[in-house]
Amino acid sequence: MRIRVIAANLEARLEMTQNVQIWIVPVDERMVSVERIHKGASADDVFIIQLDQSFLEGLNDEELQAAIAHELGHVWIFCHHPYLQTEALANEIAMRVVSRDSMKKVYAKLWLHLGTSGDFEKLLGTETKTPANVAAASNLGIK
Secondary structure (H helix, E strand, O other), X not given: OHHHHHHHHHHHHOOOOOEEEEEEXXXXXXXXXXEEEOOOOHHHOEEEEEEEHHHHHOOOHHHHHHHHXXXXXXXXXXXXXXXXXXXXXXXXXXXXXXXXXHHHHHHHHHHHHHOOOOOHHHHHOOOOOOHHHHHHHHHHOOO
């Protein structure tokens, strides 16, 4: 229920009318993903966001909101510019409704969960350095 409320709020803020369903699955190797189920005419398509159960259990509401916003970014792109699917563009759409810090937090948890690392600047764009941003990043252990 909490997940559906978060998703509905984000969909409204992004002015999305697509049929988006959210499934919690035992295992999703990407931890969070979206799939389009083509049902014929574009208006009939269904988009399914899958959340890995164990990854989901480690997310707070802010991080869950960022993860769902990112996947909704992919849906938004598909419906507006289907040939431009990139992680960075999905993040750009997501950051219309969630903060860059929220995105950084969910990526940090994702990489920790997967045992990998990545480049925030490449995925989220260059951050404007202000004293507040530098202090916040330092508190998160981010350079």
